[in-house]
Amino acid sequence: MNKLRGSICYGIGPLDRNNLSRAKEWRKDIKEFLNGLDVMFIDPLNKPLNDYAEGEDFATKRAKLLDDGDYEGVAQLMKPIRNVDLRFTDKADFVICDLDMYAYPCGTYEEIFNSNRAKKPILIHCPQGIKKIPVWLYAALPWQLFFEDWGVLKRYLQRVNDGTDDRDFGRWWLLEWDKVRQGTTL
Numbered sequence: 001m002n003k004l005r006g007s008i009c010y011g012i013g014p015l016d017r018n019n020l021s022r023a024k025e026w027r028k029d030i031k032e033f034l035n036g037l038d039v040m041f042i043d044p045l046n047k048p049l050n051d052y053a054e055g056e057d058f059a060t061k062r063a064k065l066l067d068d069g070d071y072e073g074v075a076q077l078m079k080p081i082r083n084v085d086l087r088f089t090d091k092a093d094f095v096i097c098d099l100d101m102y103a104y105p106c107g108t109y110e111e112i113f114n115s116n117r118a119k120k121p122i123l124i125h126c127p128q129g130i131k132k133i134p135v136w137l138y139a140a141l142p143w144q145l146f147f148e149d150w151g152v153l154k155r156y157l158q159r160v161n162d163g164t165d166d167r168d169f170g171r172w173w174l175l176e177w178d179k180v181r182q183g184t185t186l
Helices: 022-037 056-066 073-093 106-117 135-140 150-162 177-181
Strands: 009-014 040-042 093-097 122-125
Touching: 009 022, 009 073, 009 106, 009 135, 022 093, 022 150, 056 073, 073 106, 093 106, 106 122, 106 135, 122 150
Parallel strands: 009 040, 009 093, 093 122
Antiparallel strands: none
16 A cells, blocks of 8 residues: 655654764664655754764764853754754654663654644664663553564555554554645656
């Protein structure tokens, strides 16, 4: 059925005080998977904007500002990053979050709750296990969208895509693109 075709997914997860190579790895893997479903993936480590990259150079610059006690510099550096990342939560049809409990997920929580206010599907992957996901999230999100294994998360998305899992949790609002395109030149 390809129900996810044309959707946008935003990949969130801790970048501050986290293993950057691990953060890159899971995003690369999920992007390749989603591309196979014709889903566009927004990666904060490879933003679809000319500015606001959060790679190695950015982390070094941020650390130097903190080390130097230039807190105004840190604020000015981070404000546009926060704005852009929250805008990506607005753009996304659904969100995939890698919630590594050994990292420091401050911005990740804001992105989760921003997405939650819009009642978007938020798929949480926690490498430490579903039982380690903060209990506050059980009250805020459908626990059925919590995963501890990437393979299970991907199989769930495949079932959503092919229509064999039609539970919407009051969140999956997938457009019928043929209807959207009627009367347009897209």
